[in-house]
Amino acid sequence: MSSAQQRLSQVSSHFTSGGKKGVAAITEKHPDDIVVTCALRTALTKGGKGGFKDTAAADLLAGVFKGVIDRSGIDPKVVEDVAVGSVLAPGGGATEFRAAALVAGFPESTAVKSLNRQCSSGLQAIVDIANAIKSGMIEVGIGAGVESMSSQYGPGAVTEFSELLESHPESANCKVPMGVLSEQMAKDRNVSRAVQDAFAASSYQKAVKAQKAGLFNEEIVPLQVKWTDPKTGEEKTITVKADDGIRDGITAESLGKIRPAFAKDGSIHAGNASQISDGAAAVLLMKRSTAQRLGQKIIGKYVAASVVGVKPLLMGIGPWKAIPVALEKTGITKDEVDIYEINEAFASQCVWCVNELGLPQEKINPKGGAIAFGHPLGCTGARQISTLLTELKRTNKKVGVTSMCVGTGMGMAAVWVAE
Numbered sequence: 001m002s003s004a005q006q007r008l009s010q011v012s013s014h015f016t017s018g019g020k021k022g023v024a025a026i027t028e029k030h031p032d033d034i035v036v037t038c039a040l041r042t043a044l045t046k047g048g049k050g051g052f053k054d055t056a057a058a059d060l061l062a063g064v065f066k067g068v069i070d071r072s073g074i075d076p077k078v079v080e081d082v083a084v085g086s087v088l089a090p091g092g093g094a095t096e097f098r099a100a101a102l103v104a105g106f107p108e109s110t111a112v113k114s115l116n117r118q119c120s121s122g123l124q125a126i127v128d129i130a131n132a133i134k135s136g137m138i139e140v141g142i143g144a145g146v147e148s149m150s151s152q153y154g155p156g157a158v159t160e161f162s163e164l165l166e167s168h169p170e171s172a173n174c175k176v177p178m179g180v181l182s183e184q185m186a187k188d189r190n191v192s193r194a195v196q197d198a199f200a201a202s203s204y205q206k207a208v209k210a211q212k213a214g215l216f217n218e219e220i221v222p223l224q225v226k227w228t229d230p231k232t233g234e235e236k237t238i239t240v241k242a243d244d245g246i247r248d249g250i251t252a253e254s255l256g257k258i259r260p261a262f263a264k265d266g267s268i269h270a271g272n273a274s275q276i277s278d279g280a281a282a283v284l285l286m287k288r289s290t291a292q293r294l295g296q297k298i299i300g301k302y303v304a305a306s307v308v309g310v311k312p313l314l315m316g317i318g319p320w321k322a323i324p325v326a327l328e329k330t331g332i333t334k335d336e337v338d339i340y341e342i343n344e345a346f347a348s349q350c351v352w353c354v355n356e357l358g359l360p361q362e363k364i365n366p367k368g369g370a371i372a373f374g375h376p377l378g379c380t381g382a383r384q385i386s387t388l389l390t391e392l393k394r395t396n397k398k399v400g401v402t403s404m405c406v407g408t409g410m411g412m413a414a415v416w417v418a419e
Contacts, residue, residue: 318411
């Protein structure tokens with residue numbers, strides 16, 4: 001048996017104890033379950049012109065941290081560690097994220113770290129905290145994600161490669177712009193523009209419907225921020241409490257009129273790719289026994305996660321490879337999952353993954369996705385969990401999966417259970 005198979009066997013055995021298997025096993029309650037007692041996000045706003053265009057990433061983070069403290073009622077002193085995923089922040093954001101935690105009300109005894117696994121940074125931060133709790137390193141922690149693409153997105157975020165890295169074909173492919181490689185993938189995998197535009201239009205339509213019905217309200221913490229009117233230059237104080245990238249009236253036909261962004265005969269454009277945006281999200285984690293001792297309301301539990309590598313030029317297929325691994329770890333089938341939150345980095349890659357995995361469209365991003373309301377890179381992996389757990393609770397369903405493709409050729413996925 002290989003080392004990977006041994007690890008899988010050890011993980012799976014946890015979900016088959018007592019003779020129960022599949023969903024019955026992962027929904028069973030144990031004192032050492034890693035549970036979620038609060039999952040919140042800010043609104044997601046349009047990069048460069050939305051409600052958070054003049055707000056620093058650390059300020060967004062401080063706002064969502066305060067929201068977690070207020071909503072959960074947790075004593076900040078018991079939170080031992082905070083992990084924050086972010087992609088574009090200089091220095092990884094380590095200094096300002098520690099400062100944001102202090103501003104939010106966490107004491108000096110609460111440690112903070114930043115990390116970067118590209119588009120899965122928010123999820124990786126949460127998994128890191130879950131693993132720290134599981135190992136006994138800490139009892140209570142927060143996994144979070146944040147990105148200000150308004151202030152930090154652009155050519156400066158890409159590091160120049162050395163001659164050594166440029167000389168290796170796969171290594172050099174790591175810096176190919178995602179739009180370019182996604183365009184190539186769409187051609188190679190025969191994902192037509194019509195299919196992409198139909199998927200993107202559906203994302204907008206689902207998000208519009210959800211927003212009008214107030215389905216995002218529970219997961220969003222309103223933030224009061226300074227905002228400069230680009231027309232008048234006047235600085236105003238505004239309260240941002242709704243995603244401002246969601247547009248009504250989008251159809252496959254209207255998207256079909258938009259000019260391709262990366263090739264004259266291409267299929268990818270601004271309407272069927274994720275929006276550049278700003279936002280933050282945070283998830284409070286601890287063992288079930290700890291939550292009960294602290295009087296914390298449990299809203300869900302973390303079951304298991306997977307991270308995989310794929311060819312850099314095929315970055316978009318990451319969820320297709322990562323999701324089956326996560327499901328196998330937990331002993332459930334793809335059909336036993338009620339909701340999949342799969343990041344819509346590009347319609348081309350998301351729809352390909354969904355079709356290749358054979359997943360029903362009605363289970364995919366039921367409130368829309370990044371095409372409709374944005375993909376603040378480091379935030380998304382944490383944002384998906386607040387969206388997922390809220391929707392599972394609302395629809396009285398149990399099992400969910402979050403997943404995303406990851407820049408430079410990776411995929412990540414995690415399995416969650418709502419309570």
